[in-house]
Amino acid sequence: MTKALSIRGLRKTYDNGFEALKGIDLEVSQGDFYALLGPNGAGKSTTISIICSLVKKTAGDVHVFGKSISEEPAEAKKFIGLVPQEFNFSNFESLWDIVRNQAGYYGLPKKLAEERTEKYLKKLGLWEKRHNAARMLSGGMKRRLMIARALVHEPKLLILDEPTAGVDIELRRSMWDFLREINGQGITIILTTHYLEEAESLCRHIGIIDQGQIIEDTNMKVLLKRLQKEVFIFDVVGELPDEIKVEGFDAHRVDEHSFELTIDKSVSLNTVFERLSQAGLEITSMRNKANRLEELFVGLLNQGGAKA
Amino acid sequence: MSFNEKWIAFLTIVRKEVRRFMRIWMQTLLPPAITMTLYFVIFGTLIGSRIGDMGGFSYIQFVVPGLVMMSVVTNSYANVVSSFYGAKFQRFIEEILVSPMSNSIVLWGYIVGGVARGLLVGLIVTLLSLFFTELHIHNLWVMIAIVALTSVFFSMAGFINAVFANSFDDVSIVPVFVLTPLTYLGGVFYSMDMLSPFWQGVSQLNPMLYIVNAFRYGILGVSDVNVGWAFAMILCFTAAAYAYCMYLLANSKRLRQ
16 A cells, blocks of 8 residues: 655755754555654654655655655645644734635635635634634634644645644643544544653654654554553652662652652562552552653663764 | 646635735825825926926826836835745745645746736826826837736746845845836936936936836837837846746745755
């Protein structure tokens, strides 16, 4: 089956000599929900901008549903919907005009363009504001406007570059639901985000890019299985001593009512609680110290840095 | 894209451009109307009555074609430069760059938007001039052809300016320091006969001289330059500008890094 996205040997060197991409290879299957992660300046946005023809590649090939962005740019572009990181619409135009015009740029006939504009403004909860100038919207609404605009020509591949940056939790969750829904309808989604919880919750595959190179490209479940140890924080009744000793575990005091414990994945929680009871600790609650993916992510980047 | 899809995309840009300048008509349509009315009152009626005939016509009849053309030039240019630079500045040019439209559709969309404003302002100024003098059209086709070509050329000039502009200051530099002096020295207010042979020779290098005189020929039937030569010059300028605009759209690092 043709890949939704196929990247081979992609390189980008900017005029100032900065090598943003050092020959990356990447494939995203049709219908996938793919997370492209990496620290700031790793090359995520450059990759996305090249796919969407906003930045010119120095070398390599990019195919979108089998169409080369160099040789058949119009055909390739029809498949893509982009939600960029920065707001990039006219502040003085109405929401209706912004989305309606985008449909026109893709050659949608008037009736269909208006139907789609109405459909996506309603879906993204912006219909009541359709006559407002875009500058009047809140940050979250502006993000939703960009999603509506990206979907109006009904692309097969939706690329979201940090779509939930600066969005409150409630709105972020509702955007997740929406993205799951459209992915369920068959739209392939590529997502870059700094919220690793978001990637873990939404995506089936993950690529990690660092210093212009793909350092990991795998299934999310496979990646998470690699996590050997997790750190949990426990809250206790009463005040903790300065030094905590739990047989077989590495424990550190966080404050007078909580401590952290590193637990190997092979050890059952029953054993953990048994040992905690033996140590005379009465537990009231426990939680992950960090997101599981975050731990892996940091670990992989550190390995990459060590190799470099 | 099919022909129909391309046509829809082109019309979308044109409609957006026309709506933009109509929405802000107090900045785009009203100022040239007021400025040109003042020109007609001062240079045509008050001072012009003391100047006497020029080229066989009353002074106001002589200056009207130049003033109409000046309006067309400045407004065609201003529309594209401000709109395209605004799109670059607010980054919504990316809406167009990610779309499947070809570069020629994008360019023609902006050109036609600039031409629409240039011609509309030209029409407004022409109608206003009728309050001050009578106009008889000598050659309609020459008049239409020259005004259309000029408007297309200066729309593209505005496009080039917008691509290179880094700030809103850069958008106003060319109109203030290049366009206005060339227009004023291009025979809008005087006949070349009034200049010494040296300055007549220098004026031959000014493209506005050909544009103003060819348009004046279309209305009054008089020109300081050969009209055929004027057309040839404008066509060459327009073709060169089109080729350069297409080059910029395909290669400029100011649009796609």
